[in-house]
Amino acid sequence: MKVTVLGYYGGYPTRDIGTSSYLVESEGYHLLLDAGSGSLLALEHHVDPLALDAVLLSHYHHDHIADLGVLQFTRQLKRDEHGNRAPILPIYGHSDDEQAFEKTTMEDVSQGVDYTESDQITIGPFEVSHLKTLHPVTCYAFRIVERNTGKVFVFTADSGFIEELIPFSENADLLITDTNLFRGMENHLVHMTSKECGQIAHKANVKTLVLSHLPQQGNLDQLRKEAAEEAPKTKTILAEKDLEIIV
Ligand SMILES: [Zn+2]
Ligand SMILES: [Zn+2]
Numbered sequence: 549m550k551v552t553v554l555g556y557y558g559g560y561p562t563r564d565i566g567t568s569s570y571l572v573e574s575e576g577y578h579l580l581l582d583a584g585s586g587s588l589l590a591l592e593h594h595v596d597p598l599a600l601d602a603v604l605l606s607h608y609h610h611d612h613i614a615d616l617g618v619l620q621f622t623r624q625l626k627r628d629e630h631g632n633r634a635p636i637l638p639i640y641g642h643s644d645d646e647q648a649f650e651k652t653t654m655e656d657v658s659q660g661v662d663y664t665e666s667d668q669i670t671i672g673p674f675e676v677s678h679l680k681t682l683h684p685v686t687c688y689a690f691r692i693v694e695r696n697t698g699k700v701f702v703f704t705a706d707s708g709f710i711e712e713l714i715p716f717s718e719n720a721d722l723l724i725t726d727t728n729l730f731r732g733m734e735n736h737l738v739h740m741t742s743k744e745c746g747q748i749a750h751k752a753n754v755k756t757l758v759l760s761h762l763p764q765q766g767n768l769d770q771l772r773k774e775a776a777e778e779a780p781k782t783k784t785i786l787a788e789k790d791l792e793i794i795v
Contacts, residue, residue, distance in 0.1 A: 549574040549674075549694045549795045551701055551722060554590035556787035558706070558728040558739065558761040559611050561585040565789050567611035568761055570724070572701065574694050577601050577672035581690070581703060585614035588622065590789065597622045598634040602671050604663070605641040606705030607687035608648035616651070624657045640671065644686035664688075679716045681707030684738060691716055699795045702754075706761065708737045709744040717752035722795045724787070725749075727759035730766060731774040742771045746778025754779070756795075760787035 550573045555566030566586020571594055572579040578595050580587070580603045591597055597619060606612055616639075623634045636659050639652035643662040652660030663669050668677045673695055678688040683706045692701045702720040704713060717723050725748070728739035740748075742759065749757040759775055762768060768786055776784040785791075 549692075549697070549699055549701065551724070551793045551795060552594055553758070553760065553787045553789060553791040554587045554594075555584045555789065556760045556762055557584075557611070557764055558726070560764070562764050566590060567614065568606075568706075569612075569615070570703070571595065572674070572692065574673040575696070577674075579604060579671060579674065580619075582606055582612040582705075583614070583616045583619055584611050588615045588619055593790065596628075598626060598628055600634075600637060603637065603639040603652075603658075604671065604676065604690065605639065605652070606690065606703070607683065607685055608641070608645050609685060609687075609706065612706075613648075620654045620657050624654070638671075640669070640676075642686060642688060679712055681705055681713075682710050682737060683707055689713065689716060691720075694795070701795055704740070704745075704748075706738070707740060709735060709740050709748075713748050714751045717748055717754055720752060720754045722756050722758065722793055723749055723752070723754040724758045724760050726761040727771060727775065728761050728763055730763075730771055742774035743778055746775035746782075746784065749775070749782040749784070750779035754782050756793065757782050757784045758787050758791075758793065759784070762787060 552571040554569040567584030569587030570581040725745040729741040
């Protein structure tokens with residue numbers, strides 16, 4: 549599978565870089581993971597939004613769904629080169645927030661699907677399981693397994709540190725974390741620190757750790773070093789716009 553970073557800031561976009569969004573691809577299938585601010589413009593550099601096969605949402609904070617409405621409008625208004633409209637887009641969300649979940653369905657455009665109705669769901673070539681995180685609103689981390697290869701991509705979404713993230717990330721080939729905080733702010737109730745992300749990667753035997761949901765201020769190389777110190781066997785890198793990771 550291939551994972552492409554479309555936006556990586558937490559909270560708000562700045563300096564031409566948007567908030568949480570990733571394109572996850574396998575066998576010609578295109579899954580958008582979160583749809584943060586700027587994600588639609590970033591997506592177009594990689595794939596036509598009409599070619600998206602599904603969207604998966606961790607939670608309904610603005611920095612994860614800001615472009616969802618304009619994605620729906622794109623699918624409603626834009627036609628392909630043959631004049632055809634895109635098929636109805638499945639948008640996988642949770643229904644704890646009923647009002648937000650309802651917005652994932654738009655007539656003739658998209659259909660909301662509640663992924664919490666079973667422990668594991670199939671989305672195209674992926675098997676996806678979820679874990680409730682520590683966050684002020686209901687939010688889920690995802691473990692995405694590519695069926696044909698068994699390769700594993702874990703996305704923590706937004707979360708303070710919880711022990712459960714360690715077994716959930718076990719032997720992941722790729723782990724993308726919410727690393728919004730520098731070392732020294734551990735046990736925060738909303739986000740994780742560099743140190744905590746490094747510790748999860750180390751204890752879970754993760755191959756590659758990508759720090760994301762980054763802060764707009766501060767020395768990001770310092771953030772990377774703090775995480776890497778905790779996980780000497782893990783390749784630890786910072787998210788970058790358009791970064792492509794082959795898993
Ligand atoms: Zn966020
Ligand atoms: Zn959030």
